[in-house]
Amino acid sequence: MKILLIQPPIEDFYDTDVRLQPLGLCYLKAVVNRAFPEIEVLVKDFHQGCGRRTISLPRELRYLKTYYPGHDQSPFSSFSQYFHFGADVDTIAHFVQEYQPHLVGISSLFSPYYREVLACARAIKQCIDLPILIGGSHASAAPLTLLEDRNVDFVIQGEGERPFVAFLQALTSDRAWERVPNLGWKNKGRCILNPVEPNYPFASLPFPDLSDLDPRDYTFQGQPMCFVTTSRGCPHRCAFCSVHLTFGHGYQHRDPADIVEEIRLRYAQGYRVFDFEDDNLTLNKHDFSTLLDLLMETFAGKQVRFLAMNGISYLHLDRELLAKMRRVGFTHVNLSLVSAQAATLSRMHRPHPVARFKEVALAACEIGMHTVAYLILGLPGETLDEMIQTLVLLARLPVLVGASIFYLTPGSALARDFPPMTAEDIFASRSTAMAVTTEAFTRDDIYTLFVTARIINFFKGCVVDTPKKTVFEVLDAARGRGGRDRLGADILLRLCNEGVLYGAGRNKWFPLPRFRKALFDRIMACTNEIVTLEGKRISCCQWG
Incomplete structure (x- = not known):
C-alpha cells in the first residue's frame, strides 16, 4: 500500500517562505512507519520550492485595488500583485497519477486557502479515482466546508496521529468508519462527524520523519532550517485564536533530553x-531553562542558531532566560504583544501585563537580541486612539514593529460575536484582506496604521551616529547613503511637503490614495521620538 501526503499551494499577495516545512505531515509519516512498516508513505511539498506566478485578483478582493495599486518597490510597500505560490493543480494531479498511491492526504492548515485544497482534490479526482482525506487546522475549525465537497471523501479533526492510524486500520480491514475517532465521512451522501477523542500523548510520538524533504529547500539566511516543537497546546484562551480546536485546551510538553536528541x-x-514552532514555548519555565542548558552543553563550539518565529509569550520570560537564550544561539526574539491596552487584553482573555512586556523587550535589546514586537491592528472593540497608543509605545522602544491586521478566524471565540461565517468570509480571513471594520475605525485607518508601522521601522533601521537627531537630520543622512535609504527618505520628504504618500515603481512614482496623511501626522505628534534598534533617539517634533 502507498500513501501520498501533500502540502498544497496557496494564493495570496505574499508568502512566508521561511516557515513552510510540512511538520505535521512528517509526524503522520513517522507514526505510520511505526504502526505499519509495510506501508510506503511519501510526503510531497507542492508549495515550497515550486515557484510562483501572478494571477488575477479574485472577485472577492477587488475592493483592495485602490489600496494596493501597483508594484511598489519602496521601503514602505504593502502589497501589490496576487500570486499562486507552488505547483499548479494539473502538475499535482499528474504526479499523483504517475505515483499511483492508494490514498492521498492533503493538509489544510490555514482557512483562507481551503479553496486551493479543494482545487487539488478536484484535479486529482479527474485523473485518478482514489480516496482523498484532508486534515489540518482548517479541517478542525470548519470540517464541513471540506467534507461537503464531492471530491473529498474524509476529513480528520484535531490532532491527526491516532485518528490516522485508526483510519488506516479501518481502511485495510473493512472496519466500520464509526469506530474511527475524529473522522468525518459520508454515508449515502450524508456527512457524518465522529466524536473527537484524545490523541496519543505528545511525548510518545516518534520524531517527525523529514526524509522526503531536502534541507536546501528550507533555509534561513542561507542555512538549512527545520522546525522543532517542544510542546502542543496552550492553556490561554485568546479570543482571536482557534488553536484549541486542533490541540484542545490542554498543554503537553516533551522531556528536554528528548528534544535535544531530536535536534542532534x-x-x-x-x-x-532550528525554529521552535510551539504555541507557548516558555510556559514551563523550568523545562525551558533545562533545555537551554542541554543545548549549550551539546552544541558548544558548533555553528547553530535557534529561532522562535511563531512568537514567544513574554509572560514567562525574564532577563536570566533571555541571557541563556542568547548564549545558546538565539539571535532574534519575537514577542507577542497584541495590544498595549489593558482593557483590550482583558477582552481578548490574555493575562499579559503590558509593564511586563516593556521589561522583557528592554532586557532582550540590552542583551543584544534582535527584537520584534507583534501587535494586531483592528481588533474588534479597540478604538483608533488605542491602536495609536500601542504604535507609539513600540516606536519608543528599541524593537521592530511587527504589525498584523486582524482577521476573523473560524472557530475562535470572537467569531461567535459575528454572524455565521460564509464561504466568502472564510476566504477573506487573512491579514491582507483588511476585511473587518467597525464603527471605531475605517479600512483607510487600518491601512494607514499598517504602512505607518513600516515607516517607523524604516527610521528604526537608520544609522544615527549621535545619541539624538531630528527626523530631518536622519532623512538627510539617509539620502546621502543612496539606494533604498535615499528612496525612503525622498518619499517621506515628499509626504511632508505635498501631503501625499507615493509608491515607487520601476520607472515612476505613483500616489497611494488611501493613506491618510492627517492620521500619520497625528501618530508622529503623539510619538515625539522614535528609538532605533541601537537605542538612539530620533525627535519627531519638527514633523508636519
Missing part, C-alpha cells in the same frame, strides 16, 4: 537553524 539528529542530517 537534525544536525547530523545537515540542518543548522
Whole structure:
C-alpha cells in the first residue's frame, strides 16, 4: 500500500517562505512507519520550492485595488500583485497519477486557502479515482466546508496521529468508519462527524520523519532550517485564536533530553537553524531553562542558531532566560504583544501585563537580541486612539514593529460575536484582506496604521551616529547613503511637503490614495521620538 501526503499551494499577495516545512505531515509519516512498516508513505511539498506566478485578483478582493495599486518597490510597500505560490493543480494531479498511491492526504492548515485544497482534490479526482482525506487546522475549525465537497471523501479533526492510524486500520480491514475517532465521512451522501477523542500523548510520538524533504529547500539566511516543537497546546484562551480546536485546551510538553536528541539528529542530517514552532514555548519555565542548558552543553563550539518565529509569550520570560537564550544561539526574539491596552487584553482573555512586556523587550535589546514586537491592528472593540497608543509605545522602544491586521478566524471565540461565517468570509480571513471594520475605525485607518508601522521601522533601521537627531537630520543622512535609504527618505520628504504618500515603481512614482496623511501626522505628534534598534533617539517634533 502507498500513501501520498501533500502540502498544497496557496494564493495570496505574499508568502512566508521561511516557515513552510510540512511538520505535521512528517509526524503522520513517522507514526505510520511505526504502526505499519509495510506501508510506503511519501510526503510531497507542492508549495515550497515550486515557484510562483501572478494571477488575477479574485472577485472577492477587488475592493483592495485602490489600496494596493501597483508594484511598489519602496521601503514602505504593502502589497501589490496576487500570486499562486507552488505547483499548479494539473502538475499535482499528474504526479499523483504517475505515483499511483492508494490514498492521498492533503493538509489544510490555514482557512483562507481551503479553496486551493479543494482545487487539488478536484484535479486529482479527474485523473485518478482514489480516496482523498484532508486534515489540518482548517479541517478542525470548519470540517464541513471540506467534507461537503464531492471530491473529498474524509476529513480528520484535531490532532491527526491516532485518528490516522485508526483510519488506516479501518481502511485495510473493512472496519466500520464509526469506530474511527475524529473522522468525518459520508454515508449515502450524508456527512457524518465522529466524536473527537484524545490523541496519543505528545511525548510518545516518534520524531517527525523529514526524509522526503531536502534541507536546501528550507533555509534561513542561507542555512538549512527545520522546525522543532517542544510542546502542543496552550492553556490561554485568546479570543482571536482557534488553536484549541486542533490541540484542545490542554498543554503537553516533551522531556528536554528528548528534544535535544531530536535536534542532534537534525544536525547530523545537515540542518543548522532550528525554529521552535510551539504555541507557548516558555510556559514551563523550568523545562525551558533545562533545555537551554542541554543545548549549550551539546552544541558548544558548533555553528547553530535557534529561532522562535511563531512568537514567544513574554509572560514567562525574564532577563536570566533571555541571557541563556542568547548564549545558546538565539539571535532574534519575537514577542507577542497584541495590544498595549489593558482593557483590550482583558477582552481578548490574555493575562499579559503590558509593564511586563516593556521589561522583557528592554532586557532582550540590552542583551543584544534582535527584537520584534507583534501587535494586531483592528481588533474588534479597540478604538483608533488605542491602536495609536500601542504604535507609539513600540516606536519608543528599541524593537521592530511587527504589525498584523486582524482577521476573523473560524472557530475562535470572537467569531461567535459575528454572524455565521460564509464561504466568502472564510476566504477573506487573512491579514491582507483588511476585511473587518467597525464603527471605531475605517479600512483607510487600518491601512494607514499598517504602512505607518513600516515607516517607523524604516527610521528604526537608520544609522544615527549621535545619541539624538531630528527626523530631518536622519532623512538627510539617509539620502546621502543612496539606494533604498535615499528612496525612503525622498518619499517621506515628499509626504511632508505635498501631503501625499507615493509608491515607487520601476520607472515612476505613483500616489497611494488611501493613506491618510492627517492620521500619520497625528501618530508622529503623539510619538515625539522614535528609538532605533541601537537605542538612539530620533525627535519627531519638527514633523508636519
